[in-house]
Amino acid sequence: MARIDDTLAPTGAWLQGPRFASVLRACGRQLIAWSPVIVLLIAWEAVARSGLVTPFMLPTFTGVLERIATDTASGDLPVALGMTMWRALAGFFISAVAGIALGVAMARSRAFNWFFDPIISIGFPVPKIAFLPIIVLWLGFFDLSKITIIVFNSIFPVVTATVVGVRGVEKELIWSARNFGTSERALTWDVLLPAALPQIFTGLQVTLPIALIVGILTEMAMGGYGIGASMQTASRFADSLGVFAGIVEIAVVGYVLVKLMSLLRARLLVWHPEALEPTTA
Amino acid sequence: MAVNGAQIVIDRLSHMYRPPHGKPVLAVDDVSLAVGEREFLALLGPSGCGKSTLLYLLGGFLPTETGSITVDGKPITGPGPDRGIVFQHFALFPWKTVRANVMYGLKRAGLPRDEQEKRAQAFIDLVGLHGFEESYPSQLSGGMKQRTAIARTLAIDPEILLMDEPFGALDAQTRSLMQTELLSIWERSPKTVIFVTHDVQEAVYLARRIAVMSARPGRIKAIIETNFDRRDPHLFKSKPFVDKVDEIWDLVRAEAIKAQGTRST
Numbered sequence: 001m002a003r004i005d006d007t008l009a010p011t012g013a014w015l016q017g018p019r020f021a022s023v024l025r026a027c028g029r030q031l032i033a034w035s036p037v038i039v040l041l042i043a044w045e046a047v048a049r050s051g052l053v054t055p056f057m058l059p060t061f062t063g064v065l066e067r068i069a070t071d072t073a074s075g076d077l078p079v080a081l082g083m084t085m086w087r088a089l090a091g092f093f094i095s096a097v098a099g100i101a102l103g104v105a106m107a108r109s110r111a112f113n114w115f116f117d118p119i120i121s122i123g124f125p126v127p128k129i130a131f132l133p134i135i136v137l138w139l140g141f142f143d144l145s146k147i148t149i150i151v152f153n154s155i156f157p158v159v160t161a162t163v164v165g166v167r168g169v170e171k172e173l174i175w176s177a178r179n180f181g182t183s184e185r186a187l188t189w190d191v192l193l194p195a196a197l198p199q200i201f202t203g204l205q206v207t208l209p210i211a212l213i214v215g216i217l218t219e220m221a222m223g224g225y226g227i228g229a230s231m232q233t234a235s236r237f238a239d240s241l242g243v244f245a246g247i248v249e250i251a252v253v254g255y256v257l258v259k260l261m262s263l264l265r266a267r268l269l270v271w272h273p274e275a276l277e278p279t280t281a
Numbered sequence: 282m283a284v285n286g287a288q289i290v291i292d293r294l295s296h297m298y299r300p301p302h303g304k305p306v307l308a309v310d311d312v313s314l315a316v317g318e319r320e321f322l323a324l325l326g327p328s329g330c331g332k333s334t335l336l337y338l339l340g341g342f343l344p345t346e347t348g349s350i351t352v353d354g355k356p357i358t359g360p361g362p363d364r365g366i367v368f369q370h371f372a373l374f375p376w377k378t379v380r381a382n383v384m385y386g387l388k389r390a391g392l393p394r395d396e397q398e399k400r401a402q403a404f405i406d407l408v409g410l411h412g413f414e415e416s417y418p419s420q421l422s423g424g425m426k427q428r429t430a431i432a433r434t435l436a437i438d439p440e441i442l443l444m445d446e447p448f449g450a451l452d453a454q455t456r457s458l459m460q461t462e463l464l465s466i467w468e469r470s471p472k473t474v475i476f477v478t479h480d481v482q483e484a485v486y487l488a489r490r491i492a493v494m495s496a497r498p499g500r501i502k503a504i505i506e507t508n509f510d511r512r513d514p515h516l517f518k519s520k521p522f523v524d525k526v527d528e529i530w531d532l533v534r535a536e537a538i539k540a541q542g543t544r545s546t
Binding site: 170172173175176177178179180181182186190191194195197270271272273275 | 337340342359360361362364365366368370372373374375376377378385386389390417418419434437
């Protein structure tokens with residue numbers, strides 16, 4: 001109760017309270033953490049207004065923000081964002097489920113490993129986006145072909161992270177479970193996946209931006225609704241404000257997704273020694 | 282060497298350890314041993330002598346290839362909750378709390394949830410971890426981790442307790458406390474215990490019978506009976522105890538030197 005009284009106190013006592021001080025400190029920390037980005041944006045604005053470059057080459061940051069606001073109000077941005085996110089996230093989830101399943105199978109079965117290991121080794125460094133023309137011929141221009149390309153690109157980090165993670169599970173941990181009568185099948189859920197989760201999650205954190213990037217590339221190459229497609233259209237009409245708006249939108253969306261993943265990681269891995277260490281940023 | 286009334290009978294057991302890269306090594310060589318019900322036996326030997334391998338064979342974690350091991354007349358075909366194991370590095374599930382770790386074996390045994398909780402609590406209390414039920418292993422000291430592991434294994438009430446240098450990773454004070462506690466737990470509910478160690482004093486203090494193993498390939502070099510009043514606070518300084526430790530040390534020392542020799546080649 002005392003806390004509520006504090007915040008309602010009209011005398012300004014709250015402003016000197018310890019809570020206010022800690023809020024101020026937190027704001028200060030955030031400001032310091034974000035200052036490089038703020039400096040960059042100010043530099044952008046300054047260069048764009050200085051007359052060194054034409055507005056066509058580099059529109060102002062404030063102009064870009066205005067454009068994002070009008071696109072949001074008109075409904076164009078929500079639709080584009082929705083389509084991009086749907087395909088990127090669908091591709092990401094398919095990659096996650098299939099990649100973890102394949103990774104566990106490869107780590108536990110010689111036959112699976114024999115068959116898939118060389119395929120994964122060759123496939124990982126190949127630029128899968130190069131298959132785009134063929135995929136278009138096979139699957140058409142729409143979501144199916146885009147999501148397929150996303151999965152092709154983003155499944156590899158998940159598979160390799162899962163293989164390394166599951167192979168690294170201590171023998172004694174597995175024996176411990178077997179000692180309590182755990183079957184081979186139950187072992188996967190009871191021991192292998194939770195024990196390998198730190199590595200598997202790292203693989204997922206690597207792959208989520210890949211899914212987003214590849215999703216935007218497919219839109220740029222194939223059209224359809226989406227942020228990448230809007231940027232491509234804007235570029236075609238020499239609408240540089242539209243192109244820069246797309247870049248800012250992708251940066252924000254990417255940042256939010258990456259941040260959400262690290263929050264989820266902290267949630268899921270409370271047991272891990274990493275959770276006891278101070279976090280960065 | 283079939284012994285009437287023995288619970289565990291190991292008969293002419295040999296085991297080849299095959300590393301993924303490198304030559305196969307004979308880890309256990311023609312070992313025969315009988316262990317009676319509720320006996321406390323120590324397997325003592327220099328590091329790398331195959332005593333842990335012998336324990337893993339008993340646990341069913343490694344396949345028996347040459348010779349045989351039977352428990353109550355039945356050959357071992359794999360791991361099972363009748364033989365609970367405690368590892369040197371605890372092997373706790375780090376993503377589970379102390380309570381969930383202790384409950385795991387009970388869940389696998391198919392006990393109803395409330396029964397699991399009651400039984401887990403009883404064993405957490407037994408090992409003195411009351412108040413730490415919701416802690417994760419990463420938040421515990423080495424001694425507390427090993428207490429959790431012991432509670433987890435005791436909770437499933439195995440007939441046989443296999444212990445692989447369980448106090449080897451603990452500091453000297455914690456180790457000595459844990460030894461006393463293990464004895465008091467064992468006296469309250471006697472089980473067959475096979476306790477692997479390279480610490481002579483620990484073996485003499487805990488076990489009723491000590492199987493001294495030779496350097497690799499591991500053979501049983503001698504079997505020595507011990508019987509001391511473990512409650513005597515001056516036991517470690519008493520003449521018979523010190524003499525016994527010295528006598529066994531002489532046996533082990535020769536093997537330890539041999540083990541050093543084979544290691545450096």
